[in-house]
Amino acid sequence: MTTSPVMREMEKEYGGLFKGALGRMRAKRKNPPQEPRPPAFITFSGGAQDLVDALEAQLGASLLTGVRVTEVLADGDGFRVVCEDHADLPADAVILAAPGNQTSKMLAHAAPQAAERIAQIDHQNIGTATLVFKPGDITLPYPINGLMIPRREKRHIDAITWTSNKPLERAPQGYEMLRVFFGGADPSMATLPEERSSA
Ligand SMILES: Cc1cc2nc3c(=O)[nH]c(=O)nc-3n(C[C@H](O)[C@H](O)[C@H](O)COP(=O)(O)OP(=O)(O)OC[C@H]3O[C@@H](n4cnc5c(N)ncnc54)[C@H](O)[C@@H]3O)c2cc1C
Incomplete structure (x- = not known):
């Protein structure tokens, strides 16, 4: 050997x-x-909107933003994209990347079988609340990046990320910023009126 x-x-x-x-x-x-280990999270310095802004700046009028598509219809050899408050758009091909519950509505006439299957994808409303604490107002015995709560615990919130502990410059220097996620374990949390959710 x-x-x-x-x-x-x-x-x-x-x-x-x-x-x-x-x-x-x-x-x-x-x-x-x-x-030093590479950071677990990376993003654009101004958030994902940076990407959209850069694409908008480069593609100009050929990129349409802020327009809601209501339906995609078969039209001759191609398609017609029906929009809310905007003229229909002719297209040779269409790639859909909206959430499934929206996509299924868009395809209801052009591809009913696909629409039906996509409609079966489970969707959940998720909400977030951002809490900001002045320097010294909140302390932890040890550094954490966040926590996730198993659903079987039946709490009102699902998770917390300690945003200011992530190297993304999301909080002003010295301030502690926490993002609280809700709506998964207790779906009613995502539809609470503003005054109840801040209580
Ligand atoms: C609260 C929260 C926090 C998250 N945090 C993180 C994180 O820290 N890191 C991470 O990696 N991932 C995170 N995720 C997951 C991440 O956001 C998703 O995985 C990602 O955004 C999915 O991208 P997508 O393009 O598939 O869908 P989306 O980002 O949902 O994009 C779908 C797009 O379709 C558009 N749209 C919908 N309906 C229509 C319509 N009728 N007509 C035209 N346009 C339409 C929407 O406006 C949207 O722009 C988080 C998700 C949530 C909900």
Whole structure:
């Protein structure tokens, strides 16, 4: 059997390959590598809107934003995209990337079978509340990035992200910013009137 220099080194150091693998794993846990890890979250500095703005600036009038599509109809060899408060748009091909509950309505006449299947995709209303605390008003015994609450706990909220702990410059320097997610475990939370949801 051939052994690599690394294997021979492990045998010499720990007295066996298995013991060596375990030993190295323990040593790694005790002394984790010091290089900074890449951030878990990345985005545009101004949020996802930056991408839309850049596309708008480059594509100009050929990009239409803020227009609601109500239906996509088959029209000769192509399609007709029916819009709310805008003239219909002729198209050779259409790519739909709206949520399924919208897409199924758009396709109701052009592709009823597909529309029916897409309508079966489960959708949920999710809400977020952003809380900002002045420096020193909130402290934690240890740093966290957030928490997720299992649905079986039947709480009113689903998760919290400690936005100011993410390296995205989302909060002013020194301020603590938390984003609270709700609507998953308790769907009624997403439809509460404003005055109840802030209570
Ligand atoms: C509260 C929340 C927080 C999240 N946080 C994160 C996060 O931190 N990181 C992460 O990676 N992901 C996050 N996600 C998930 C992420 O937002 C989605 O995965 C992503 O946005 C899906 O992109 P999409 O283009 O498929 O759909 P969407 O972003 O939903 O885009 C669909 C688009 O279709 C448009 N549309 C809908 N109906 C019509 C119509 N009739 N006519 C014309 N246009 C229409 C909408 O206006 C929208 O612009 C989060 C999601 C939520 C709800």
